[in-house]
Amino acid sequence: MSTKQSESVSAESIDSQSAASIHLENLGKTFDTKEGTEEVFSGIDLDIEPGTFVCLLGKSGSGKSTMLNIVSNVLEPTEGRVVFRNRDGSEDVNLGHVFQSPRLLPWNTCVQNIEYVHENNPDYEDSHAKRYLDLVGLKNHYNKYPTQLSGGQQQRVGIARALSIDPGVLLMDEPFSNLDEITAEGLREELVRVWQKLDKTVFFVTHDMTEAIQLSDRILMLGKGRIYGDLENPLDRPRELDSNEFLEFRQKAIRLFHSIED
Amino acid sequence: MYTNGKVIFLESTVALLVFWALLAHGLALTDTISSPTLVFASLVELLLSGDWVVHMADTMRRVIYGFVLTTIIGTVLGVVMGMSDFWENALQDYITIGLALPSLFAAIFAAMWFGLSDVTPMVAAAAIAFPFLTQNVYEGVKNVNYELMEMSSAFDVSRNRAIRRVIFQSVLPEWFAGARYSFAICWKITTLAELVAASSGIGYMIEFQMHKLSITGVLTWTVLFTMVILFVEYGILQQIEKRVFAWRQSTEIGIMGGA
Numbered sequence: 337m338s339t340k341q342s343e344s345v346s347a348e349s350i351d352s353q354s355a356a357s358i359h360l361e362n363l364g365k366t367f368d369t370k371e372g373t374e375e376v377f378s379g380i381d382l383d384i385e386p387g388t389f390v391c392l393l394g395k396s397g398s399g400k401s402t403m404l405n406i407v408s409n410v411l412e413p414t415e416g417r418v419v420f421r422n423r424d425g426s427e428d429v430n431l432g433h434v435f436q437s438p439r440l441l442p443w444n445t446c447v448q449n450i451e452y453v454h455e456n457n458p459d460y461e462d463s464h465a466k467r468y469l470d471l472v473g474l475k476n477h478y479n480k481y482p483t484q485l486s487g488g489q490q491q492r493v494g495i496a497r498a499l500s501i502d503p504g505v506l507l508m509d510e511p512f513s514n515l516d517e518i519t520a521e522g523l524r525e526e527l528v529r530v531w532q533k534l535d536k537t538v539f540f541v542t543h544d545m546t547e548a549i550q551l552s553d554r555i556l557m558l559g560k561g562r563i564y565g566d567l568e569n570p571l572d573r574p575r576e577l578d579s580n581e582f583l584e585f586r587q588k589a590i591r592l593f594h595s596i597e598d
Numbered sequence: 599m600y601t602n603g604k605v606i607f608l609e610s611t612v613a614l615l616v617f618w619a620l621l622a623h624g625l626a627l628t629d630t631i632s633s634p635t636l637v638f639a640s641l642v643e644l645l646l647s648g649d650w651v652v653h654m655a656d657t658m659r660r661v662i663y664g665f666v667l668t669t670i671i672g673t674v675l676g677v678v679m680g681m682s683d684f685w686e687n688a689l690q691d692y693i694t695i696g697l698a699l700p701s702l703f704a705a706i707f708a709a710m711w712f713g714l715s716d717v718t719p720m721v722a723a724a725a726i727a728f729p730f731l732t733q734n735v736y737e738g739v740k741n742v743n744y745e746l747m748e749m750s751s752a753f754d755v756s757r758n759r760a761i762r763r764v765i766f767q768s769v770l771p772e773w774f775a776g777a778r779y780s781f782a783i784c785w786k787i788t789t790l791a792e793l794v795a796a797s798s799g800i801g802y803m804i805e806f807q808m809h810k811l812s813i814t815g816v817l818t819w820t821v822l823f824t825m826v827i828l829f830v831e832y833g834i835l836q837q838i839e840k841r842v843f844a845w846r847q848s849t850e851i852g853i854m855g856g857a
Binding site: 439481497 | 745748749750751753754755756759763767770843844845846
């Protein structure tokens with residue numbers, strides 16, 4: 337992401353629903369396997385304030401994708417429930433999804449890909465999609481097909497699509513893990529910039545500690561069926577990855593992350 | 599050296615015609631293999647006479663009947679097999695047998711059952727062509743990207759819209775490839791069936807010229823048939839493909855770069 341592109345983006349023209357809070361109440365999930373019932377996690381209680389950028393960190397098989405799928409309403413929890421609440425107390429909250437791969441319709445242009453998820457929006461016009469493409473730095477790509485975009489640009493369309501439904505909560509499943517580090521780094525900066533402009537709660541799943549520290553206000557660590565780490569991120573934004581504060585906090589977070597094996 | 603496909607095709611065609619003319623006239627074999635000039639003269643005469651229009655129209659009508667029947671059977675069975683394990687297991691072996699069924703077998707059986715009617719070439723063509731379309735549609739349905747269906751579900755897209763915008767579009771390239779191939783098969787089987795049991799059509803006229811022992815007549819009708827097929831292939835089907843599948847045809851990643 338070039339600085340020039342970032343500067344050209346404007347979010348002022350976007351009317352945005354305010355962020356919603358997320359509440360996990362006694363959440364648990366088990367799967368039936370041939371060997372019997374396998375518990376992924378249980379008894380998880382969690383409150384995430386509106387507008388918070390939360391990263392859920394866990395090792396492979398820790399259940400972080402399962403938790404995201406439950407929060408996304410893709411999976412039913414075995415016990416407990418997930419509640420979303422707007423600042424006015426209502427529970428009618430839009431959820432925006434950004435996946436590990438962009439999941440774009442290859443036969444549709446960028447604008448059409450955004451239009452696709454607006455079936456229930458009678459006021460939808462293509463100018464709406466274009467505003468969000470502008471926001472993520474794709475001003476001159478409205479009518480391009482995904483095959484004409486790089487991996488990073490495709491993921492930006494995925495982010496624009498998720499933001500375009502004006503979500504109170506943005507759910508992101510390792511969205512940069514398939515990208516090269518330079519592209520991923522640019523997109524992280526872009527994501528933070530967009531998040532700061534639009535009032536959104538972000539629930540971001542990752543296995544990358546540096547990414548989690550760079551992005552989040554709060555880091556949750558999932559393992560052995562429970563949230564064993566819950567860290568407030570004390571670092572000011574913008575965050576310098578090579579600053580002493582960043583590296584010190586990273587050390588502390590890594591120690592906590594590995595403490596589950598001790 | 600030219601590497602353009604169209605130039606190579608033109609060059610090879612000219613080379614073939616020159617070789618044919620040299621062989622026919624140089625070795626005095628015009629009674630056996632005719633010659634490009636004789637066939638060209640005969641073709642011009644045929645086109646000017648207008649006699650070809652009736653036969654071409656009859657063949658076209660039968661091809662279209664056969665193709666419509668192929669499309670219906672091939673698409674329905676392909677979708678059913680792709681979506682249901684039961685039907686996949688029940689039909690897979692029959693489709694494999696159908697893919698290997700000899701064309702002459704279908705033409706003769708259809709002729710024995712339906713005699714001198716349009717039903718004979720229609721049934722013969724459909725019987726041979728539909729397994730190819732079924733197989734393609736079946737594979738297309740199997741290869742639908744279910745991540746896109748999950749995405750649709752996550753964004754509360756209705757089932758109808760997801761079927762239209764994801765499943766239908768996913769299967770379309772396979773369907774189109776299968777339909778195109780089936781259409782070519784319908785042409786071939788229809789003319790074969792006309793040769794066996796018909797009183798009009800290009801196949802019938804080729805057979806009529808064969809009985810007259812006129813190799814020039816046989817080749818004239820064959821060339822006319824080939825010209826029409828090429829027109830349908832390049833003038834119609836490829837143009838449709840270019841428009842419908844524009845999204846598959848260009849990638850600019852290397853040029854554009856960037857995140």
